Amino acid sequence: MKRLILLFFISFNFLYAQDDLMDLISSNQNQTEYVSYLFKGTKIVNSHSVEMPSEKVLQFMIQHRFGTLSSGFYELYGLDNAQVRISFDYGVNQWMSFGLGRSSAIKTFDVNSKIRLKRQSKGYNSFPFTIATNSAIFIKKYTYQEMQLSSFDFINQLSYANQLLIARKVNRSFTFQVTPTIVHHNLIKDQDYQHDKYSIGLGIRNKISNRISFNAEHFIQLNQNEKTNVLSLGFDIETGGHVFQLHFSNSSAMIESEFISNTDGSWTNGDIYFGFNLSRVFNL
Numbered sequence: 001m002k003r004l005i006l007l008f009f010i011s012f013n014f015l016y017a018q019d020d021l022m023d024l025i026s027s028n029q030n031q032t033e034y035v036s037y038l039f040k041g042t043k044i045v046n047s048h049s050v051e052m053p054s055e056k057v058l059q060f061m062i063q064h065r066f067g068t069l070s071s072g073f074y075e076l077y078g079l080d081n082a083q084v085r086i087s088f089d090y091g092v093n094q095w096m097s098f099g100l101g102r103s104s105a106i107k108t109f110d111v112n113s114k115i116r117l118k119r120q121s122k123g124y125n126s127f128p129f130t131i132a133t134n135s136a137i138f139i140k141k142y143t144y145q146e147m148q149l150s151s152f153d154f155i156n157q158l159s160y161a162n163q164l165l166i167a168r169k170v171n172r173s174f175t176f177q178v179t180p181t182i183v184h185h186n187l188i189k190d191q192d193y194q195h196d197k198y199s200i201g202l203g204i205r206n207k208i209s210n211r212i213s214f215n216a217e218h219f220i221q222l223n224q225n226e227k228t229n230v231l232s233l234g235f236d237i238e239t240g241g242h243v244f245q246l247h248f249s250n251s252s253a254m255i256e257s258e259f260i261s262n263t264d265g266s267w268t269n270g271d272i273y274f275g276f277n278l279s280r281v282f283n284l
Contacts, residue, residue, distance in 0.1 A: 035120040038130055038167050038175045041243045042089060043277055044203040044217045045232035046251065046259050047179060050130045050167040052114050053091035058282045061087045061101075065252045065275035068265065079274075085254040090284075103255055107141035110255050120168060134163040138257045156187035161256035163201075173207040181219070183261045197261040198222040211238045215247070219260050230263045245277035 039049035042059065053059045067081030075081060087101030087110075099112045118131040138159040160183070167177035179201030188195055203217040213236045220229050234247020250265035251258070252273045265271030 030124045032121050032125050033123045035122065035130070035169050038120070038169045039177075039205050039215075040213060040236040040238060041245065041277070041279055043245065044177065044205070044215050045234050045245065045247045045249065045277075046230070046254055047201055047203065047217055047219070047256065048112075048114065048134045048163065048165060049177060049203070050116070050132045050165045052097040052116065052132070053089050053281060055091050055093045056284050057091045058284055059089040059091075059279055060282070061085075061089070061277060061279040063087070063254045063275065063277045065249075065254065065273050067252075067273065069270055069272045069274065083252055083254070101255070103253075105253065106258070108255060108257075109139045110136055112136035128168060130165075130167050130169075132165040134161075134165060136161045136256060138255055158186050159257040160184045161260070163256070167203075175205040177201075177203040179203065179219075181256065181260060183257055185257065185261070193226075194224060197224050199260050201260075205236070208235075212236065215245070221261070224261065227261060228263045228266055230259050231267060243277075243279050246274075247276070248272050248274055 039051045042049055042051050042053070043061075063085040065083045066079050067075055071081070083103070083105040085101055085103040087099055089097055089099035091097045095116045097114045099114070101110045101112075102108070103110070112134060114132055114134045116130070116132045118127055118129065120130045121127050138161070140157045140159070161181060163179050163181045165177060165179055167175060169175045181199045181201055183197045183199070185193075185195055185197075199219045199221045201217060201219045203215070205213050205215050207213045214234075215236055216233050218229065218231045221227065228250060230249065230251045232247055232249035232251070234245055237244040237246070249259075250267050250271050250273070251263040252265070252275075253259040253262065265273070
């Protein structure tokens with residue numbers, strides 16, 4: 001009799017445990033797990049990644065580009081020359097951020113907004129990609145004397161860029177991004193140039209260690225052949241609250257209206273610019 005009672009309790013506990021396991025499996029199937037950290041920073045190298053500052057977080061970034069390595073020892077292989085872009089990006093919420101920047105090279109201000117449309121996820125209602133948009137306006141330099149000229153028109157100082165950012169984290173180490181882009185210049189140099197310039201960007205991140213990754217990006221112009229396609233290679237190094245990016249590129253520009261559609265440098269000719277991005281975030 002005691003054996004029957006013991007067997008009854010063992011069987012009951014086994015069935016109860018099975019019910020708990022099935023409930024757990026069912027619960028997990030009804031949960032959506034979002035994939036995070038597709039890229040370490042908001043920039044792959046020059047171009048935007050799908051990442052953005054978290055809600056109520058302000059990101060301060062300094063982008064620095066030296067001269068070409070082909071400039072020789074007299075210019076210390078480009079280290080005597082420098083261009084700088086300083087920017088602030090603020091996360092309004094988990095789906096939207098705004099940014100403001102200024103480049104020293106052509107004294108251009110830029111304003112951008114980034115909106116995350118969809119996040120890569122697994123589990124219930126999974127989705128294979130993170131998708132975001134990036135829209136930017138660029139205001140080129142002009143002087144007070146230029147404003148006094150009858151031919152001056154403020155609208156000619158403006159350029160625009162619109163991008164669709166599509167990224168997927170394939171595994172813990174590897175992420176790729178495809179970036180269809182339209183750059184529009186209100187003022188063009190001559191009739192051989194086009195106002196609208198179409199390109200597609202390809203970017204990757206390959207994690208080497210917990211704090212270091214290899215990044216690369218390449219933009220292919222689709223309707224303009226007089227300029228060079230930009231290729232940039234580099235490394236991301238995470239140091240506490242900073243992300244330090246070291247890279248080489250055939251463009252010294254750091255804004256889409258320039259490095260995508262106005263790059264003249266060539267890797268084969270030694271027109272290689274060394275540079276870095278340094279970012280810091282602040283919780284507000």
